[in-house]
Amino acid sequence: MKRSRRARxxxxxxxLMASPWIIGFLFLTLGAMTFSLGMSFxxxxxxxxxxxxxxxxxxxxxxxxxxxxxxxxxxxLYALFSVPLTLVLGLLLAMIxxxxxxxxxxxxxxxYFPSVLPEIATIFLWILVFDPSFGLFNSVLKWFSITGPNxxxxxxxxxxxxxxxxxxxxxxxxxxxxxGLQGIPTELYEAATVDGSNRFTTFxxxxxxxxxxxxxxxxxxxxxxxxxxxxxxxxMTNGGPARSTYFFMLHIFYTSFQEYRMAxxxxxxxxxxxxxxxxxxxxxxxxxxxxxxx
Amino acid sequence: xxxxxxxxxxxxxxxxxxxxxxxxxxxxAGGLVIxxxxxxxxxxxxxxxxxxxxxxxxxxxxxxxxSNYVEALSMRPFILYYGNTFxxxxxxxxxxxxxxxxxxxxxARLRWxxxxxxxxLIMSTLMLPEIVRxxxxxxxxxxxxxxxxxxxxxxxxxxxxAFNVFLFRQFFHSLPKDLDEAATVDGASLFGIYWRIILPLSKPVIGIVAINTFRYSWNDFLHPLIxxxxxxxxxxxxxxxxxxxxxxxxxxxxxxxxxTSMLPILILFVIAQKYFIQGIVFTGVKx
Numbered sequence: 249m250k251r252s253r254r255a256r257x258x259x260x261x262x263x264l265m266a267s268p269w270i271i272g273f274l275f276l277t278l279g280a281m282t283f284s285l286g287m288s289f290x291x292x293x294x295x296x297x298x299x300x301x302x303x304x305x306x307x308x309x310x311x312x313x314x315x316x317x318x319x320x321x322x323x324x325l326y327a328l329f330s331v332p333l334t335l336v337l338g339l340l341l342a343m344i345x346x347x348x349x350x351x352x353x354x355x356x357x358x359x360y361f362p363s364v365l366p367e368i369a370t371i372f373l374w375i376l377v378f379d380p381s382f383g384l385f386n387s388v389l390k391w392f393s394i395t396g397p398n399x400x401x402x403x404x405x406x407x408x409x410x411x412x413x414x415x416x417x418x419x420x421x422x423x424x425x426x427x428g429l430q431g432i433p434t435e436l437y438e439a440a441t442v443d444g445s446n447r448f449t450t451f452x453x454x455x456x457x458x459x460x461x462x463x464x465x466x467x468x469x470x471x472x473x474x475x476x477x478x479x480x481x482x483x484m485t486n487g488g489p490a491r492s493t494y495f496f497m498l499h500i501f502y503t504s505f506q507e508y509r510m511a512x513x514x515x516x517x518x519x520x521x522x523x524x525x526x527x528x529x530x531x532x533x534x535x536x537x538x539x540x541x542x
Numbered sequence: 543x544x545x546x547x548x549x550x551x552x553x554x555x556x557x558x559x560x561x562x563x564x565x566x567x568x569x570x571a572g573g574l575v576i577x578x579x580x581x582x583x584x585x586x587x588x589x590x591x592x593x594x595x596x597x598x599x600x601x602x603x604x605x606x607x608x609s610n611y612v613e614a615l616s617m618r619p620f621i622l623y624y625g626n627t628f629x630x631x632x633x634x635x636x637x638x639x640x641x642x643x644x645x646x647x648x649x650a651r652l653r654w655x656x657x658x659x660x661x662x663l664i665m666s667t668l669m670l671p672e673i674v675r676x677x678x679x680x681x682x683x684x685x686x687x688x689x690x691x692x693x694x695x696x697x698x699x700x701x702x703x704a705f706n707v708f709l710f711r712q713f714f715h716s717l718p719k720d721l722d723e724a725a726t727v728d729g730a731s732l733f734g735i736y737w738r739i740i741l742p743l744s745k746p747v748i749g750i751v752a753i754n755t756f757r758y759s760w761n762d763f764l765h766p767l768i769x770x771x772x773x774x775x776x777x778x779x780x781x782x783x784x785x786x787x788x789x790x791x792x793x794x795x796x797x798x799x800x801x802t803s804m805l806p807i808l809i810l811f812v813i814a815q816k817y818f819i820q821g822i823v824f825t826g827v828k829x
Contacts (some may be wrong), residue, residue, distance in 0.1 A: 259653070263648075271701060366757070368782055368783070423819060424823055479764070
């Protein structure tokens with residue numbers, strides 16, 4: 249009798265203590281998403297009463313609005329370069345910084361230092377770095393008598409500039425891989441040495457499989473992050489020149505918070521959600537067999 | 543040990559030494575490349591305008607104009623922006639730490655029906671792009687008159703972020719169960735156990751969640767951008783953006799203002815480096 253009263257109290261307290269998240273979820277996630285989905289079937293524009301328009305926005309989004317595919321293309325292209333590059337570079341750095349060298353802690357700090365800095369301030373720093381006439385890059389290139397490109401102001405170089413900038417934050421990924429490397433039991437390496445494996449085989453047979461869950465998780469998070477790039481694009485180029493850095497998030501932002509076409513923007517945001525889901529699903533399908541869970 | 547084996551180890555040692563010096567050179571070169579933009583920013587922030595545009599680059603400001611910082615901060619009401627940002631960030635940190643830890647405690651240490659379902663739901667929201675929720679909540683918050691208030695920037699943090707709940711739950715799981723039982727015998731309530739026993743043991747996770755939330759709020763640009771029109775309510779990030787648009791040729795001053803906005807994060811980094819690192823690592827490894 250006493251026990252069951254305690255169990256009942258625990259049941260009630262459990263719900264009560266979880267309620268901050270549950271309430272937030274009901275209103276700010278589930279409620280908001282339902283509202284967003286419902287809104288996307290109307291012509292709601294924030295100021296006037298909405299009326300039902302069915303699938304019109306989805307039709308417009310997929311077949312009429314050229315900026316949708318353009319911006320998804322730009323965003324995908326960016327992710328295609330930025331995500332694998334940061335992944336490989338981060339892994340490589342982590343392997344080097346995992347060596348037992350004197351002063352290695354200092355080097356680690358130096359390499360992840362940029363990922364600690366606040367993003368908006370670093371964006372201004374990079375605008376100056378990319379400045380065509382007195383920026384860091386072109387000043388250095390001028391030493392070698394090379395006239396550097398117009399970086400953020402050129403259609404060919406604006407998107408690559410974003411990729412270069414994203415590489416500056418490679419230290420964050422490096423830290424994660426480093427922690428993963430240090431979690432691999434040393435006995436495995438000892439066994440490999442006894443078996444006479446060389447460095448490459450050891451890397452392929454031990455390091456990579458043991459690290460694969462971490463790599464996989466980073467890949468997924470990297471894709472999700474890259475598809476939602478906004479701040480850099482909004483502040484550095486505003487999508488230009490000639491929309492060459494017009495990321496998908498910019499398109500959603502302008503549609504919703506500048507033009508107040510809330511209903512259409514909601515439909516666009518669902519497209520982003522589905523696209524992220526689709527890419528994650530593909531990565532999971534192909535990754536599943538390759539990932540080794542000990 | 544045979545002579546052969548001995549010779550072999552010493553040659554291995556020599557090649558190791560060469561390898562190590564090679565690594566040092568590589569790491570130093572790479573480290574310089576990483577640090578140069580930041581050093582350049584600091585140097586620019588202390589220069590006079592004519593030196594900013596000089597070629598070849600003059601690394602050492604001559605004269606060193608510390609007054610750039612004073613001038614930059616007075617060109618816009620940055621002191622006010624600092625105050626606003628600290629206010630928002632402080633409450634956001636408070637909200638996340640308390641709400642996420644209490645939810646994490648319930649999930650990790652209390653038995654109730656639906657516990658696993660709620661946890662699964664929490665994990666499923668991790669992949670959700672923020673913009674899907676942002677548009678409808680903006681509409682609602684606008685209609686109830688929350689534009690030009692700090693509420694949309696603060697209040698959501700009191701409803702426990704999914705990832706923070708996850709961190710707290712994992713940590714609370716690792717604490718021994720005897721703690722609760724001993725306290726129950728002593729007549730402590732479940733909330734009392736959370737408040738007086740579990741929370742004081744959780745400084746590492748509190749540190750991580752607090753720092754991650756601090757960084758998030760301090761850096762937040764998109765939310766202030768859509769919710770704060772009144773310049774008196776602006777945050778640092780909005781102030782910097784306006785500064786750049788208004789005085790976009792005063793690079794030395796813009797760099798000074800940017801560097802100042804980095805300062806609180808850098809101070810935090812110096813005093814709590816461990817939590818910074820763990821915060822970054824946890825976001826990856828625990829997948």
